[in-house]
Amino acid sequence: MTEKSNVQAVHDTLRDEFRRDERVIILGEDVGVRGGVFRVTDGFIEEFGPDRVIDMPLAESNIVGVAIGAAIAGLIPIAEMQFADFSAPAFEQIVDEAARIRYRSNGQWHVPIVIRMPWGAGVHGALYHSQSLEAFYAHVPGLKVVVPSTPKDITGMLRSAIRDPDPVIFLEHKATYRAVKGDVPDGDFTIPLGPADVKREGTDITVYAYGLMLHRCLEAAGMLAGEGISVDVVDVRSLRPLDCTTILDEARKTGKCLVVYEDNRMFGAGAEICALIAEEAFDSLDAPVMRLAGPESPATPFNKVQEDAFLPNADNIATKMRELAAY
Amino acid sequence: MSVFELKMPKLGESVTEGTIGKWLKQPGEKVEKYDLLVEVQTDKVNTEIPSPVAGTLKDVKVKEGDTVPIGALLATFDTADAAEAAPERASGAAGAPPHPDNPAPTPAAATPEVPSAPQRPAAATPPPPQAPRAAPAATQPAPAPQPDGSSSARVATAPPSNGDVRATPVVRKLASEHGVDLDRVQGTGLNGRVTRQDVEQFVAQMQSQPQPQQRQAARPAAAQPEMPQPMAGDEAMPLTQMRKAIANAMVLSKTTIPHAAAMMEIDWTHVAKFRESVRESFKAREGYELTYLPFAIKAVTIALRRNPNVNARWTDQGILKVKAINLGIAISLGDEGLVVPVIKNADDLSITGIARAVRDLATRAKTKKLTIPDFEGGTFTVNNGGTLGTYLSYPIVNPGQAAIMTTEAIGKRVVALDDDSIGIRTMGNVVMSFDHRVMDGATAAAFLRDVKAWIQGVDPSNVALS
Numbered sequence: 001m002t003e004k005s006n007v008q009a010v011h012d013t014l015r016d017e018f019r020r021d022e023r024v025i026i027l028g029e030d031v032g033v034r035g036g037v038f039r040v041t042d043g044f045i046e047e048f049g050p051d052r053v054i055d056m057p058l059a060e061s062n063i064v065g066v067a068i069g070a071a072i073a074g075l076i077p078i079a080e081m082q083f084a085d086f087s088a089p090a091f092e093q094i095v096d097e098a099a100r101i102r103y104r105s106n107g108q109w110h111v112p113i114v115i116r117m118p119w120g121a122g123v124h125g126a127l128y129h130s131q132s133l134e135a136f137y138a139h140v141p142g143l144k145v146v147v148p149s150t151p152k153d154i155t156g157m158l159r160s161a162i163r164d165p166d167p168v169i170f171l172e173h174k175a176t177y178r179a180v181k182g183d184v185p186d187g188d189f190t191i192p193l194g195p196a197d198v199k200r201e202g203t204d205i206t207v208y209a210y211g212l213m214l215h216r217c218l219e220a221a222g223m224l225a226g227e228g229i230s231v232d233v234v235d236v237r238s239l240r241p242l243d244c245t246t247i248l249d250e251a252r253k254t255g256k257c258l259v260v261y262e263d264n265r266m267f268g269a270g271a272e273i274c275a276l277i278a279e280e281a282f283d284s285l286d287a288p289v290m291r292l293a294g295p296e297s298p299a300t301p302f303n304k305v306q307e308d309a310f311l312p313n314a315d316n317i318a319t320k321m322r323e324l325a326a327y
Numbered sequence: 328m329s330v331f332e333l334k335m336p337k338l339g340e341s342v343t344e345g346t347i348g349k350w351l352k353q354p355g356e357k358v359e360k361y362d363l364l365v366e367v368q369t370d371k372v373n374t375e376i377p378s379p380v381a382g383t384l385k386d387v388k389v390k391e392g393d394t395v396p397i398g399a400l401l402a403t404f405d406t407a408d409a410a411e412a413a414p415e416r417a418s419g420a421a422g423a424p425p426h427p428d429n430p431a432p433t434p435a436a437a438t439p440e441v442p443s444a445p446q447r448p449a450a451a452t453p454p455p456p457q458a459p460r461a462a463p464a465a466t467q468p469a470p471a472p473q474p475d476g477s478s479s480a481r482v483a484t485a486p487p488s489n490g491d492v493r494a495t496p497v498v499r500k501l502a503s504e505h506g507v508d509l510d511r512v513q514g515t516g517l518n519g520r521v522t523r524q525d526v527e528q529f530v531a532q533m534q535s536q537p538q539p540q541q542r543q544a545a546r547p548a549a550a551q552p553e554m555p556q557p558m559a560g561d562e563a564m565p566l567t568q569m570r571k572a573i574a575n576a577m578v579l580s581k582t583t584i585p586h587a588a589a590m591m592e593i594d595w596t597h598v599a600k601f602r603e604s605v606r607e608s609f610k611a612r613e614g615y616e617l618t619y620l621p622f623a624i625k626a627v628t629i630a631l632r633r634n635p636n637v638n639a640r641w642t643d644q645g646i647l648k649v650k651a652i653n654l655g656i657a658i659s660l661g662d663e664g665l666v667v668p669v670i671k672n673a674d675d676l677s678i679t680g681i682a683r684a685v686r687d688l689a690t691r692a693k694t695k696k697l698t699i700p701d702f703e704g705g706t707f708t709v710n711n712g713g714t715l716g717t718y719l720s721y722p723i724v725n726p727g728q729a730a731i732m733t734t735e736a737i738g739k740r741v742v743a744l745d746d747d748s749i750g751i752r753t754m755g756n757v758v759m760s761f762d763h764r765v766m767d768g769a770t771a772a773a774f775l776r777d778v779k780a781w782i783q784g785v786d787p788s789n790v791a792l793s
Contacts, residue, residue, distance in 0.1 A: 255497045255523045286497045286523040327517045 004184050007177035009151035010040050010116075013158040014078070016188075018048050021076060024162060025052045027063050028080030028116075037082055038118060038177055060090035064115060068098050071113045076162060084117035084171065085131045098167040099142030114161045114168045120212055121262060121300040121311055122175035129174075130300035130307075132263035137169045138239040138272070144168040144193050145240040147210040151182040153237050156191030164193060173211040180215060196243035198250060202232035205256040205324050208247065208273050210236045213260045213312060220318040229325045239269050244276055251277045255286030256324050262311050265293035287327040292320045331380045331404040337397045338369050338699065343511070345369045346394045346568055347401070352384045358404065365401065370572035372702075373695040382406035396508075494521060501526045505533070569664040579726045584641070585763040588721055591775040592756055595737050597785045598622050599753040605792060613682065617792075620711050621681040622782060623734045623757070627709055628652050628674040630777035637774045638706050639729045641764045655705035655725055656685055658692040659715075666692050667708060667725060668701040679792050713737055713755060722760045730761040730771070732778070 004012065017024050026041060032055035035042035045053040056063045060081060067077035081087040087094070094115065102110045121130035138145040146168065148157045154172070161168040199214065200221050209217040214235050221231035234250050236243070251257050257277050259270035274289045292312050294300075301307050335345055348366030352358050363375040364384070382404040389395050389402075492509045494502065498521055502509050505526070512529045514521040557563055566574070580586075602617055609617040631638045631652050639648045652674040655667040668688040670676070676684060691697045705725060710733040712720045722731045737755035744750045757778060761771050 255495070282496050283500050284497045286495045327520070327522070 001183045001185055003181055004151040005178050005181045006149065006151055006154055006172065007038055007040060009154040009184055010158065010172060011042065013155045014040065015044065015047070017159065017162045018044065018052065023074065023076045024078065025054065025070065025075055026078040026080060027054045027056050027067055029056055029058060029063075029082045031055060031080050036080070038174065040080075060086050060088075061093050064090040064093040064098065067113045067115070068093060068101070068111050071111045072101070072109055077113050078162065079113055079115045081115065081117040083125075083129050084119035084133045085128045087115070087117055087133060091136070094137070094143070094167070094169070095140050099140050102166060103142060110165050111167050112165050114158075114170050116170045116172060118174040118177070119171045120173040120175055121307060122212055124302070124304060124307065125174070125300070126302035127299040132261070132268075132294070134171055134239055135263055135267060135269045138269050142167070143240060144238070145171065146193050146238045147171045147173070148237045149173055149176050149211050149214050149235070150180060151184045153191060153197070153235070155184050156189055157193060157237065159188070159190045160193050163190070168193065171211070175212045176215065194238050194241040194243055196246040197235045197237055198232065198246070199235045200231065200233035202230040202254070204230045204254055205258060205321060206232040206234060206250045206254045207258045207260060207321065208234045208236050208270070209260040210239070211262070213262050216312060216314045216317055217260055219314040220321055223314065223318045224321055224325070227322075229321065231321060236273065242272070242276070244280070247273060247276060248281050251281040252284040255284050256327065257285070257287075258290045258292065258320060258324050260292045260312055260317055262294050264296060265291060266296065268293050287324055290320065290324050292317060329406045330385070331382060331406045332400055333364070333376070333379070333402045333404065335367070335395055335397050335399045335401055336376065338367065338372065338374065342369045342397070342699070344394050344396045347389045347391055348373070349391060350387055351375065354384050354387055356384050358382060358384050368568045370568045370575070372697055372699060374698075376401075378404075380404055380406045495523070497523050498526055501530070505530045507533075567664070569666070573664055576726055577723055580723050584724050584726070586724060586760050587763040587768065587771070588758060588760045589768060589771040589775055590719065590756055590758045591772075591779055592754060593779045594742075594783050595619065595753045595755050598782055601785050601787055601790065604787060609792065613679065615686060617682060619713075619734065619737055619755075620685060620709075621678045622785065623711070623778075624654060624656075624670070624673060624681045624685070624709055625678050626778045626781040627654065627707065627732060629781050630774050631707060632674060633777050634770060634774040636766050636770050637730050637761070639765050640706075640727055641729065641762055646765055649706045651704070651706060653704045653706045655708035655728070656688055657708060657710040658689050660692065666697060666702075667705065668692060668697050669703065669705040671704060677792065678790070707731070709734070719756060720758060722758065724760050724762055729765040730759055732757055732759040
């Protein structure tokens, strides 16, 4: 057992996979000489050489397109989007090509790539460095989209992603990179892509979240424990596949559900969770399924006061939890 | 020809069920509007339900002795004319003049809830949606039309539908699974909404108690779910609604009110003389004897005025001193039980007025004509055990009140008088039980002293009969 930060977990897992399998390569902006803007590949080019740690031009469609080609040719590429926000130019490659090659070729070809994307707000990153894009990708059959946010989950799920035969969008919340630390078991364990994880057991209300919001929900749940409200917190660490069983089991347990996400509320990934609960757990509901999410704003503001107002925080999550508990 | 369905009316606030007594009309018999149809016993009153329609009694759905919830189908009628029942609905019921020969025994029995089932052709249409609150089985699959009504026996035992109660899906489901009437569950959610936990707790409470349909307070025999095996010659007596109601009230009082008592001896000689002096004229005017009780009640109203802390009730938020003086009068019905109807604003009445009120209540108690309002609003109770010969009794405070006073047997005794002579006086005890949370012994004694002073001070020059 070793205590690590989230970013350390990414770094160590990538390094281990690089050492384990020579087919693993990484492509991205500043991943080589610079060692990554978040230092995720610090020391990689020195250890593994420029053939496996490849600095790419500022052309994300190219990064993903090359990765797809290399994967089909037998390598295991990891494409890094320096910020998830920059993946828009690669959208066509990801959605039209990577996600569909297995289907299009009737299973003859597949694309074992991992597209890593630091995402999310809360680091004063403004319009181009704060976005949530999980809903765009989670909408597409053929992709796996995971959002782990603890060092252990990142380690186990990044290993699974790299070893998965199909494309995985691996989202790393950048505000948790250094803020979140935790123990990581030693050894070559994996965590499957799919299962949600109940991070806190509770009996009064069930709260679903992922990424930075998971940690804020856990903080709020701790506040409410002192008030006698027992909050069940489910980490929806995989959006596609979505762990419907766990989500519904936890919904039926309390009958009162809140989904928290920092993306724009309308059409966000949390809306799918709400719909699932409403459709499948209707008989168990004791309150309307509630949501707390980002406002109808075109982007995350730069100004700190406004950014703080944009993002759900432990205080207003706790307020929403109280509202639900009292219903 | 139409079919009319008679359902168990809601006979009063907090009345949830009734026991069917004798059917006064038999199937096939012609029934006029307002004819009395069936006797119903509830925990508060016994009454007869008058027919809201004219027609022929077709089917009786509940047999004598069965207890059914409010809204249960009691009987069906073929009505001669659909128009016959309509004016009754429109007339607003409560104020509708009853048939002179058959006065509607309770106002509640004539409320729109009774005759509200819509008129409809007999067999031409499937059963229409039932009036939501009045239909325990409304969410059951609608049965196929059954002219002989054989399917409706289920009605009385089907779980409550909670048809028009707003509830979340899980609450609705749980209530239906456990047969819970959501009206009876105390809600702790937003705006008093019944939450899942509320239903679960209610169910747990029901299951921990042997008789789920009984109200919370009716637990005197909770530890003894079955009647012990009778020995030869023993007779098992099922509980009447009245017996159950008395049991509920007494257990509630004895388990929640810390009782204390005070007794005082009163010289009734002046009252006795006064009674003697007006005996003939009173009887000639009123038609019955003037007893000691109206004097005791008059004394109580005056003493309550002087001691407002006695005309009060305990609440967890504080003691509520009640302005109105509404006196419950305990009236024995022999072995059957007793009832405690209320004289409202008894302090407004003269001695004659009190005598009339007592006689009215006693007469109606014995003829089972008391109605729900007769039992409401009591603030203090007077019990007249002395007529039965008791010298000392220990009454139980009526729940919701702070005290009860009983007058004991009044009779001549040898008494040492103030001038050290020995005299023969008409003496009697009064005993008051009181809620020791509301008052202490000094208050109780002050009250009894005022009762005593007024009674001993009676004389023709300062007391008027009317």
